[in-house]
Amino acid sequence: MTDSAAAPATRQAILSAAAELFAARGQAGTTIKQIGRRAGVNPALIYYYFADKAALYDAVLAELVGRFPVQLAEAALATDSPRDALAAVVHRQARVFAEEPLLPRLIVRELADHDGSRATPLLGEHARRLLASLTVLIRRGQDDGSFRTDVEPHHAAISCLAQINWYCISGPLMLMLMGDKPEGPHTLEIDRFAEHVVKFTLAALEAR
């Protein structure tokens, strides 16, 4: 799209290496030379493909965020049952983070860097649509009598996403601190936790 034609392997190698390093050490903590080394590419070559470090950073974010169309969350709205739709959104979010483990860290760094207000437009738009879908979905559940009505839909949507998002950032550490899990494959753990989130959230929302 934005990059017409096929992205050369070199460019892709740079993007991958940069994504790993930016996620692990942040933009300021990562040097061009480190990126070049990890990508197996001459550092100067990076400036052939990207204007400067900031542009490379933007490209990394665009690549990763763009890989996961939010559209699917909106599709869930077509579902008849609000319960099923909510479950679908949660599981999808878990899948996204499981498939691209660098994303949670990059997002969290973005949140810490920009004052909350002015974040990357791309990321903001993605989040906005996801939240909007969830809110609509919860409100719909309230209207049809399946969800309790004494909960603010906006707050409930945040509660729902917060669980899965926070887990992806700190979950493994937290479970370790509690002496749980000697370590399973990360991906499975996320899906298991997503299962819990669905149950927990639906229990909180269910009308009595």
Place this chain on the structure above:
Amino acid sequence: MTDSAAAPATRQAILSAAAELFAARGQAGTTIKQIGRRAGVNPALIYYYFADKAALYDAVLAELVGRFPVQLAEAALATDSPRDALAAVVHRQARVFAEEPLLPRLIVRELADHDGSRATPLLGEHARRLLASLTVLIRRGQDDGSFRTDVEPHHAAISCLAQINWYCISGPLMLMLMGDKPEGPHTLEIDRFAEHVVKFTLAALEAR
């Protein structure tokens, strides 16, 4: 304690300035000169009080984390009702972040920097005790029949804390994205959300 006697005003000014900058831009993104400037202090003087940048960073974290004894969360265990105890823990956590808004960002940066596993021992210990209290408390609620038993206490504890923690990092942005709240005083918003978290979490945990 660790710093015997009274900390001179200069040292404190450096710590405060450093805390703000580290929270906003991260350790790597902050320079000694910036810290000196914001503290109204000669940059070279920083090396009189701290060995190097890393030591200053550690001191910042120790100061902020140490300001909030986790002990109070454990005290909540003495309460008779698991419901009240859970509410107390959530509100306390909200108060901590409201009183020291830099803390969430610093914590999140720590989580992003260190691989989840090896985080600052001080912070890890604090989190461990908080989680342990919550877990015990939930398990107790299950034992006395007030909480449903088909929820993993560890997972529930994470769900509970995740809501308040994630809100403090991204809540204002998320609400803005949803077109909510033209901005109230941040502190009040946190307390309001904490109220929601208590209601939401108890609804999820309550036995039918």
Place this chain on the structure above:
DNA sequence: GTCTATAGCGGGATAGAC
């Protein structure tokens, strides 16, 4: 497209006067 070489700047940290 890829490499070498290097300019130019800004960072962390120290020496030593006051």
Place this chain on the structure above:
DNA sequence: GTCTATCCCGCTATAGAC
């Protein structure tokens, strides 16, 4: 305790050969 001056290093980015 505080300041000035400065060293040295490593980083970003460019020039230009291939």
